[in-house]
Amino acid sequence: MKTHYGIYGGQYVAETLMTPLHELEKAYADAKRDPAFKAEMDDILVHYVGRESPLTYARRLSEHLGGARIVLKREDLNHTGAHKVNNTVGQALLARRMGKTRLIAETGAGMHGVATATVAALFGMECEVFMGAIDVARQSPNVARMKMLGAKVHAVSEGSATLKDAMNEAIRDWTANCDDTFYVIGTVAGPAPYPEMVRDFQSVIGKEARRQCLKAYGKLPDQAIACVGGGSNAMGLFAGFLEDPSVTLVGVEAGGKGLATGEHAASICGGRVGVLHGSKTYLLQTPSGQIIDTYSVSAGLDYPGVGPEHAYLADTGRATYTTINDDEAIAAFDALCRFEGIIPALESSHAVAEAIKRAPTLPKEAILLVNLSGRGDKDMENVERWKSGRVGR
Amino acid sequence: MNRIQKTFARCKAEGKAAYVAYLTMGAPTLEKSFAAAETLLGEGVDILELGVPFSDPVADGAVIRAAANRALANGVTLADVLAGVSGLRARHPDTPVVIFTYYNILYSYGLKRFADEAAQRGVDAVLVVDLPLEERGELLDVLRPAGLTLVPLVAPTTGPARVRAIAEGLEDSFLYAVTVKGTTGQRASLPPELASRLTEIKRLVNLPVVAGFGIRTPEEGAAVASHCDGFVIGSALVERFMKDA
């Protein structure tokens, strides 16, 4: 089992959680070797999630921009409307294998919470979701969905009342209830084995996209672009192309009001190495090591850390990380609605915005593969509010 | 023998359990938290754990979190707490002082810089809540040359082989046995199997063992410590001194 990526990753948790983590490592290693596990996972991904997800050529948008072809990997079309479900199916299967009866999760935008509540219902498990109070307010449709699916939602008002604080509370719950509870982490962060496990479950995105791209265009994409909150949709996409040096990997962090303003959530582009939520990685923190309140119009990117493998890929230069500000993301949201008839999640809109920036500088033959990690139904109200100047925070 | 070893030897000779007190430094103010430490030493506390606040205290319950928030609002830093240790050390040359915090605070400060300054101020040991056996090498590498030790923790979930591995190489320190699964703070009751668990841990290791989490009074602590060498009171003290604010 891989616990570190260079200096990053690790298992920086209280001793109480070390034995549960070791049990999880072992269960996951066993499951990986078990063909029945893979068969059941694949069956659910096909017949329940609706995989594989299509690759859509964004023709009108690309032609309007007059450069590279933008191609969308449609994770928004998965059941529950985002990539998050790829991972929750895997973790719920593991939880069942380990005899756990209760799932807990942290959530930012609420997509991971919904995806966890969904698989809990599917497997007949109890589910409790921790969500920052600010996110409860700005992603209310997802709160309603989680409740409808039978999950209990805890609004966390401590700290910045967003994703990081939801994760703190989930870790506390797990520490107290680790006997019967499985903590379903929603991204490639947290202590080992979560970053590797979540990446493995999400790697279906990159594997499919690679095959689909070769089939449809007879070549690999020139660039693969994804937004980075904790980094799971990006790691899932990148996983398909890590061994293809010709493919440029681009991670897009939330620039919020701009890097220079300090109001952003760009851990790699604007942070410093530290330890939070079980791993060593890039963090937004004060000079004395206190974690800073982040800001982004997009709740799912509003997190002060990033998965340790991204920190490693940034250092080695295999992937490039950049930022997109709120206004650029909103413009890309509009563009995708108007040119393609697709309402993207605000998180995914950051990746679309980066593609919109890059496409005109590249020839028509170039392919920009964008991970459309989720759909934007949850963001309607938030976007309206942003446009009328009443920003989400 | 270091101060920790001498203290446990003295307690043993006196036939009493070592009383370890935890305080969140900087709450309600930095001055008051150091005054609280003095008060506690006057009340018979043997070892001080000085908590340095972190913005994301995942191992802490509501009381210590509230105190940490207050301390952070006061702008209290690791440097402030270390500076205060000099005075404590001058007045109490024999009392072990443990810096208690989360790893990012030390990592951000610079591990070597921390170890050297802590040693110079008179700190004896460090307890890092989120630094398990697997990750502690990096810190020990700088603590040892500076003459400092680490206070390791074992939890109710820690199996026998792991308890041994955790204690190994830290015989000049003491072992913190967490009594319950969960965060710091008071509970309606301690688990019924605690006595046998502490007896088991004592048998596995050869350093003093203290029990902590959920202990409210020295009397309760002494009862628990009849199966080990000492006890820790944290949240109850933090609550008391926050109330006095």
Ligand SMILES: Cc1ncc(COP(=O)(O)O)c(C=O)c1O
């Ligand atoms: C649609 C969507 N995309 C992206 C993210 C960001 O998470 P990650 O970086 O783990 O993919 C979220 C998180 O809530 C999301 O809902």
